[in-house]
Amino acid sequence: MDAFPAASCRVAALFRLGKGMAGKTETVADTATGENKVLKKARASSAGSKAARPRATPKRDAARNQDLEDTKVVPRSRRAIETYEKLIAAAGELLGEVGFERLTTNAICERAQLTPPALYRYFDDKYQIIEELATRLQKRQFDAFAVWLFKNGATLDTSENPILLADWFRTASEIIETQPGGVWTIRAMRALPHLAHVRLEWQRRFTDQMFRFYRPAITDLSDETLWARLRIRAEFGFVVDELALEEDRVARSTLFKEAALILTGMSRLTTS
Numbered sequence: 001m002d003a004f005p006a007a008s009c010r011v012a013a014l015f016r017l018g019k020g021m022a023g024k025t026e027t028v029a030d031t032a033t034g035e036n037k038v039l040k041k042a043r044a045s046s047a048g049s050k051a052a053r054p055r056a057t058p059k060r061d062a063a064r065n066q067d068l069e070d071t072k073v074v075p076r077s078r079r080a081i082e083t084y085e086k087l088i089a090a091a092g093e094l095l096g097e098v099g100f101e102r103l104t105t106n107a108i109c110e111r112a113q114l115t116p117p118a119l120y121r122y123f124d125d126k127y128q129i130i131e132e133l134a135t136r137l138q139k140r141q142f143d144a145f146a147v148w149l150f151k152n153g154a155t156l157d158t159s160e161n162p163i164l165l166a167d168w169f170r171t172a173s174e175i176i177e178t179q180p181g182g183v184w185t186i187r188a189m190r191a192l193p194h195l196a197h198v199r200l201e202w203q204r205r206f207t208d209q210m211f212r213f214y215r216p217a218i219t220d221l222s223d224e225t226l227w228a229r230l231r232i233r234a235e236f237g238f239v240v241d242e243l244a245l246e247e248d249r250v251a252r253s254t255l256f257k258e259a260a261l262i263l264t265g266m267s268r269l270t271t272s
Contacts, residue, residue, distance in 0.1 A: 073121050086112040087119055088136075091129045092180030100130060100188045127194040133185045134195055138202040140175050145206065149213055165260035172237065173244045173252065183245050190242060199238070206234040236263050 075084040090112035095103055103126050109116050123129050148171065152164045176182040189199045210230040211223075218226060240259045244252055 075122065083114060083118055084122055086114060087122065087129065088132060089180065091126070092133055092182075092185075095130065095133065095181030095184045095188075099184055100126075100192065103130075105129075127192065130185065130188050130192070131195055131198055133179075133181055134189050134198045137176065137179050137182055137185050138198070138205075140179065141172055142202065142205060142209070144171055144175060146209060149210065161264045162257065162260040165264065166256040169237070169240050169244070169256040169259060170252070172241055173256075176241060176245065186241060186245060203231070203234045203238060206237070207231045210234070233263060 073080075075081045087108060091103070091108045094107055094111055098107075105116065105119055105123075105126050108126070108129065109119050112119075123132075145168065148168050152168075176186055179185065189195045207227060207230045210233070211227050214230070215223070215226065221229075236259070240255065243250070243255055243259075247255070
């Protein structure tokens with residue numbers, strides 16, 4: 001009789017234990033199911049966000065490319081600057097000798113007596129080197145024009161203008177010819193899509209320079225009209241540069257004189 005209650009107690013205990021384990025199993029299963037639901041929801045949300053993510057655009061690509069360009073090393077130490085300048089000098093010499101189509105980075109390195117890794121530390125390709133040459137050439141002309149403008153700009157709409165303007169055309173041409181590779185740099189700015197932005201940027205800088213000089217004195221034109229007339233003059237100046245280099249059937253003295261007469265006759269800065 002005593003054995004039966006003991007056995008019953010053992011059975012009851014085992015029953016309770018089994019029930020408890022079942023409850024724990026259900027809890028684990030429920031937890032796993034909940035986690036699976038959370039994971040599925042997260043994956044769905046991620047997929048939705050990817051689907052909604054805007055596609056790459058030229059503007060974003062340009063920004064990304066700009067970020068990559070910004071990682072290029074800027075020479076700071078004396079040795080680095082010397083290396084950089086050797087590459088620029090070698091590129092300018094070779095550009096004047098062989099033109100931009102036959103110019104190669106290997107040839108530049110050989111002329112500069114440097115290894116290709118030294119070049120690629122600062123430039124991605126030959127076009128970036130030509131861009132640096134173009135920037136330096138335009139900077140020389142820009143600074144020289146500032147001096148000319150300060151000295152002669154006040155007489156730009158007088159009878160002296162053609163003579164003074166012809167003198168500037170002559171100065172601009174001399175700067176190009178004395179710059180290593182200058183002639184081919186001008187040709188590259190006109191012919192290479194890689195350098196179109198350089199040409200446009202400097203044309204606008206010349207225009208802005210003239211605009212700041214003349215705006216206080218010329219009050220009968222709107223900002224838009226004055227800037228437009230000056231922009232035409234800037235463009236015309238680049239055309240004269242190219243004609244002086246390419247056209248051998250017109251004497252330069254004649255070219256500069258006639259260009260100045262045409263420009264001053266067609267585009268006066270004032271309304272009078």
